[in-house]
Amino acid sequence: MFRGLRPYLAIVESQFRVIAREVPELISIVLIVYMFIGVLYLGGRLIGSGNELFSAATGYDDPFRYQLVGVSIIAVSMVVLSSMSQFANTEMLSGRIDSLSLTPVSVNIAIAVSSIPFLLAMLLVFGLSISPVIAYALSSYGFVSVVLSIAALVVGMVPVFIFGVLISMVVLVYKAPQIVNLVQALFFILSGALYPIYVLPHILRLAAGGLPITHVIEVSRSLLLAGALEDGFRGFYTLATLSLVYVALGYILVRRFGSLLRYRGV
Amino acid sequence: MFDLLSYLAAEVYGYIKSYVRNLEFVIDILAWPLWVLGIVLGLAIYNPLFISDPGSLAWIAWGVLILAIVSDKLWIVGHCIERELRLGILENIASSPEPVWLHYASIAVYSIISTFPAMVLTVAIIFPSLGINALPANLGLFTLGYVLAELASSGFALIYSSIAVVVKRPWIATNAMQFVIPILSGMVPYHVAPDQLKTVMQLNPLSYPFEIMKRGAIGQASMPIGLDESIALSILSIAIFYAAGIKILNRTIDRLKRKGSIQAQ
Numbered sequence: 001m002f003r004g005l006r007p008y009l010a011i012v013e014s015q016f017r018v019i020a021r022e023v024p025e026l027i028s029i030v031l032i033v034y035m036f037i038g039v040l041y042l043g044g045r046l047i048g049s050g051n052e053l054f055s056a057a058t059g060y061d062d063p064f065r066y067q068l069v070g071v072s073i074i075a076v077s078m079v080v081l082s083s084m085s086q087f088a089n090t091e092m093l094s095g096r097i098d099s100l101s102l103t104p105v106s107v108n109i110a111i112a113v114s115s116i117p118f119l120l121a122m123l124l125v126f127g128l129s130i131s132p133v134i135a136y137a138l139s140s141y142g143f144v145s146v147v148l149s150i151a152a153l154v155v156g157m158v159p160v161f162i163f164g165v166l167i168s169m170v171v172l173v174y175k176a177p178q179i180v181n182l183v184q185a186l187f188f189i190l191s192g193a194l195y196p197i198y199v200l201p202h203i204l205r206l207a208a209g210g211l212p213i214t215h216v217i218e219v220s221r222s223l224l225l226a227g228a229l230e231d232g233f234r235g236f237y238t239l240a241t242l243s244l245v246y247v248a249l250g251y252i253l254v255r256r257f258g259s260l261l262r263y264r265g266v
Numbered sequence: 267m268f269d270l271l272s273y274l275a276a277e278v279y280g281y282i283k284s285y286v287r288n289l290e291f292v293i294d295i296l297a298w299p300l301w302v303l304g305i306v307l308g309l310a311i312y313n314p315l316f317i318s319d320p321g322s323l324a325w326i327a328w329g330v331l332i333l334a335i336v337s338d339k340l341w342i343v344g345h346c347i348e349r350e351l352r353l354g355i356l357e358n359i360a361s362s363p364e365p366v367w368l369h370y371a372s373i374a375v376y377s378i379i380s381t382f383p384a385m386v387l388t389v390a391i392i393f394p395s396l397g398i399n400a401l402p403a404n405l406g407l408f409t410l411g412y413v414l415a416e417l418a419s420s421g422f423a424l425i426y427s428s429i430a431v432v433v434k435r436p437w438i439a440t441n442a443m444q445f446v447i448p449i450l451s452g453m454v455p456y457h458v459a460p461d462q463l464k465t466v467m468q469l470n471p472l473s474y475p476f477e478i479m480k481r482g483a484i485g486q487a488s489m490p491i492g493l494d495e496s497i498a499l500s501i502l503s504i505a506i507f508y509a510a511g512i513k514i515l516n517r518t519i520d521r522l523k524r525k526g527s528i529q530a531q
Contacts, residue, residue: 028438039445040305043454044312047326057314067308178290185300194308199317201395 007105008113015087015117026125033075033129037067040194058196060225065133069224070193070217072130073153076122077160077191077213078184083118084111084164089177108254111168112161119157126153133224141227148232149223155236156216158243162250169257191217212246215239273364277372282379291380298334298384299392305330306396320397325455325488327398328480331388333448335381336419336472340440340447342377343423346370347431347518356519357528366519367512370427374420381416403485407493411479414500418475421507422447428511428518452476456488471503 019026041064048054048063055061088111127134137145163183171177189200190208197208208214219235222228285291306327307317316322347370350356359369393400402408426443430436449463451472456464467473467489474496477489481496489496522528 024435025438028435028441031438032441035442035445039449040308042449043309043329046454046458046460047309047316047322048312053314054312057311063312176289176293178293182293182297182300185297185304189300189304189307194304195311199307199311199314 008109011110011113012116015114019117019121026121027128029075029079029125030129033068033071037064037071040067057199060221062225065136065225066221067194068130069133069221070191072126073156073213073217073220074188074191074193075129076119076126076153077157077187079122079125080115080119080157080160081164081167081184081187082180084115084161085167085171085177085180087111087114088168088171092172092175108165108169111165115161115164123153130224137224137227141223141229144229145223145227145232148229148236149220152216152219152223152232152236152239155240155243156212156219159212159246159250162246162254166250166253166257169254173257173260187211187213190214193217210242212239212242215242270365270368273368274372274375277364277369278375278379281372281376285376285380294380295384295387298338299388302327302330302334302388303392303396305333306392318397320399323396324393324398324484325480327393327396328483329448329453329455331385332415332451332453332476333444334388335385335415336448336451337444338381338384339374339377339416339419339423340426340444342380343370343374343420344426344430344440344443345436346373347427347515348436351431351522351528356522360519360523360528367515370424370515371508371512374417374424377420377423378413378416385412402483404482406482408479408482410497411475411477411482414475414497414504415472415479417504418472418500418507421504421511422472424511425507425514428514431518431522447472452480452488455480456490471499471506474503475500 044063051061051063054063054066058066060066134146137149167180167183170179186207190197190204190211191213192200192208197205197214200208215235215238219232219239222235223232306323309326309330310316310323313322316326347356350359360366362369389400426440430440433439450466450470452467454463456467456473456477459467473489474491477487477491478493478496478500481487481493491499519528
């Protein structure tokens with residue numbers, strides 16, 4: 001049984017080696033998150049008029065923490081998406097994907113597995129970037145809020161993985177690695193990482209509601225910044241349901257793309 | 267002179283032929299407006315009244331365009347030597363009879379061409395969706411300001427390209443600069459900036475072309491400086507940026523040749 005897992009473990013191991021070489025890059029992601037939030041905070045402070053209006057619009061009184069939670073979560077999802085599509089692209093360019101498709105290894109699982117080390121590294125980055133908020137939540141609302149928000153992040157990452165597999169397949173079928181940039185931009189604006197989604201134009205608001213990452217951010221904010229366990233649990237169930245829908249849809253699409261990939265070749 | 271111009275035209279044509287037909291170009295154009303929308307709303311939420319006030323939101327939106335333009339220049343022009351070194355084609359470029367600075371000047375020109383459609387799309391689609399008038403208040407002045415701003419930021423990025431090639435992880439520095447430089451160049455309107463930032467903006471040559479651009483777009487001045495002075499300072503700063511950029515670039519390429527590190531990494 002475990003013999004079947006060996007090729008995937010080898011992929012995980014090689015990806016861990018890649019990550020081990022990129023520790024400064026991972027640390028710099030934390031710095032970039034803070035720099036981005038810092039610029040927004042500085043700009044926002046200069047054009048803003050105190051926290052009252054912000055609080056009335058968002059329900060939270062600290063804009064820095066509010067945007068830090070959103071940007072940290074979106075940064076994790078962006079790295080997962082780009083690492084998966086990058087893996088697919090590198091394997092395609094080096095010609096290894098053809099060899100991989102001739103082995104008993106599933107290309108889809110290989111792509112998903114390739115991002116596990118990145119996800120673990122990103123959880124570490126997430127922990128570092130969001131540490132002031134976690135410290136605040138632990139001292140104000142206790143351990144349960146933090147654990148539940150991490151659980152929401154893990155559940156919310158399942159659809160991100162599915163997106164990642166689908167994008168990787170688009171990369172392989174249409175030879176278009178840049179498509180991930182567009183998806184990242186869509187995630188960024190639709191997720192409500194920086195603002196509540198009701199400020200978006202109507203049509204984008206509808207799309208945002210159907211995106212699991214939006215709910216991950218909402219749940220995390222209500223748990224970490226307000227300690228609202230009841231809202232957190234309710235949001236968690238919505239997120240879990242949405243994730244299941246994405247898993248089902250993703251399964252159908254991955255099968256379709258898989259047969260297209262086999263038919264067209266890489 | 268004619269030779270230089272024909273080299274430049276050939277280089278720009280080559281870039282357009284290779285990149286404009288590329289899917290990457292289309293995706294960049296489509297992604298640009300989305301990032302701008304996200305950042306505009308991310309700033310405006312600090313004062314939610316602005317979201318329903320197109321006049322105030324216009325200051326933020328045109329300010330965020332500064333970030334988008336500067337970021338584009340830093341990545342396209344600022345990473346040009348580093349990218350070609352990484353791809354292993356720098357040695358061929360440096361060995362060709364064409365002056366090497368002309369090759370990089372053509373990248374700066376190409377970057378202006380590549381940013382333009384993304385900016386038009388942003389202004390035409392995103393601005394009206396936020397209730398902002400997409401048509402600049404003074405189209406002539408706006409166009410002048412935009413061209414000067416593009417030239418100034420690409421000249422600045424040309425200087426940066428020589429730094430990016432020697433720094434170990436240039437993308438970290440670029441990420442930092444793409445947020446810091448716009449703040450110092452008028453992303454936040456001068457009239458709401460604190461005194462220290464106002465001083466920096468006055469000293470920063472990039473502020474003036476962006477001020478002209480915003481003045482043309484919104485129809486109001488933000489910095490207390492006459493239009494003629496702004497134009498003169500902008501042209502002077504562009505000349506200095508390009509002269510310094512080309513000088514440093516030639517030295518950098520010579521240094522890379524001497525050290526033998528011009529080959530593919």
